[in-house]
Amino acid sequence: MKFTIKDKFNQELPADPNRTNSRRQVFEACFSYVTPRIPSAPKLLHVAEEMAANLGLTDEDIDSQEFLSIFSGSSVLAGTAPYAMCYGGHQFGNWAGQLGDGRAINLTEVEHAGKSWTLQLKGAGETPYSRRADGLAVLRSSIREHLCSEAMHHLGVPTTRSLSLILTGDQVLRDIMYDGNAAYEKGAVVCRVAPSFIRFGNFQIFTSRGDLENLKKLTDFTIRHYFPMIQAEGKQAYIEFYRKVAEQTLEMIVHWQRVGFVHGVMNTDNMSILGLTIDYGPYGWLEGYDPDWTPNTTDRQSRRYRFGQQAGVAAWNLMQLGNAIYPLVEEVEPFNEVLQAFQKNYRTAYLEMMGQKLGLTGAPATFQDLVQSLETNLQLTETDMTIFFRNLADFKRDDEESANAWLDLIKEAFYKESEVKESIYEKWQTWFNQYHRILQQEPNTDQERRENMNRVNPKYVLRNYMAQLAIDAADQGDYSIVEELHELLKQPYAEQSSQGKWFAKRPEWARHKVGCSMLSCSS
Ligand code: AMP
Ligand code: MG
Secondary structure (H helix, E strand, O other): OOOEEOOOHHHHOOEOOOOOOOOOOOOOOOEEEOOOOOOOOOEEEEEOHHHHHHOOOOHHHHHOHHHHHHHHOOOOOOOOOOEEEOOEEEEOOEEEEEOOOOOEEEEEEEEEOOEEEEEEEEOEOOOOOOOOOOOEEEHHHHHHHHHHHHHHHHHOOOEOEEEEEEEEEEEEEEOOOOOOOOEEEEEEEEEEEEOOOOEHHHHHHHHHOOOHHHHHHHHHHHHHHHOOOOOOOHHHHHHHHHHHHHHHHHHHHHHHHHHOEEOOOOOHHHOEOOOOEOOOOOOEEOOEOOOOOOOEHHHOOOOOOOHHHHHHHHHHHHHHHHHHHHHHOOOOHHHHHHHHHHHHHHHHHHHHHHHHHOOOOOOHHHOHHHHHHHHHHOOOOOEEHHHHHHHHOOOOOOOOHHHHOHHHHHHHHEOOHHHOOHHHHHHHHHHHHHHHHHHHOOOOOHHHHHHHHHHHOOOOOOOHHHHHHHHHHHHOOOOHHHHHHHHHOOOOOOOOHHHHHHOOOOOHHHOOOEOOOEEOOOO
């Protein structure tokens, strides 16, 4: 394995001088040096080959003992100095103080083919930021992170990536539902990859402590390396930086709404400064379309992080980021402008995205009502979001006879057909009449519209129960479903007709099962 190592974060930013691995508050530093824990019997379960190729790794590299050794945390690459980042965050709306990489250790930054990547192990043991926890991750949550981050990438959603999934051979104690029933589970380590893992919380921690010197260092560093398009200097540069972060965050959220992804824990420590989906914990995918749904059992009361609220929470989080970098600007107005633009631009971008899902190319104002009534109709009875939009692409405008064949297209998406009363059919009939009318104004043929729609409406997503099937099999030592789903989700928009079994509604057994519809932060 030959990497071009170009460490920036731990070379250019202030380090914690304390090198011991004891849990503590860390001041005036962006990170603490820490060495990964040595696992007792590491075993490579899966490698995302495309990600490996992005790093310049060959098949031989992947098969090498060195690969297993480095990415399990058994040894440290020569010339590198692994570290855990110091950050804070608002958790569920409350300021939580110092959090930091409690179970993530950054190995190094490497360059390949003109791109820079940070390699980070998740679950490689305790760090100064582990607080009361163990710094470990279990196989279950590691499979979920490994599969989902790669699936999101192939869906075209900005995200951190995952290189490898490795069993540590160690046991980890977890109380999944926080009900006093703790049990041992298999431990695992994932190697996450991203240009940077800097979060909103990295900026917040300094401001909360009045450490403006380090706030400025970190912000200048972030702009210098990750926002090279910003030419301005001084205050203007910070405002532009803030605007760019808002724009990239907005783009990410629109993608989440497009594919039906619910993050589940949008705390400010889980918000990437690069607008990447980060920290796959109790995330989930909409099955029945329901803006109120959240996969996170820890959040079942307030439903702060529900599907329909993700843009609102992103705006709230951006406001907190604004508060964090305010001392570098000392003017409120520019921040307010960015936040107002976020709200307005989100509405437009969301509507345009929904128009694409419907195959419409006209001005958004012409289909605003159609989108609104669609959102209402999708909630009349439990209706599978993915199947609905995918099947809708087969709607025929030009063929009079099948203009009324809409029911055959969408009924596959209904979870309980017996619940679909006459009044519901009537509402859908009205909607399809309206859709048909709007389609009359469209320049595209049925075939062209179908192709466009199938490029934005995935056929395959990582349904909650699918990940659970992979987990249950892996627990028994069978990793074939991990591999099968990884392959399937590399081409989420392709028909892959032989994989039809994965284009199906959630089976009844998964409706209330832990891991499928119920997930907690305990991973
Ligand atoms: P999360 O909700 O997963 O984003 O985690 C919130 C904070 O708790 C972060 O600072 C994590 O690093 C930390 N954390 C979560 N799980 C563990 C664990 N098992 N060991 C140590 N720290 C953890
Ligand atoms: Mg986190």
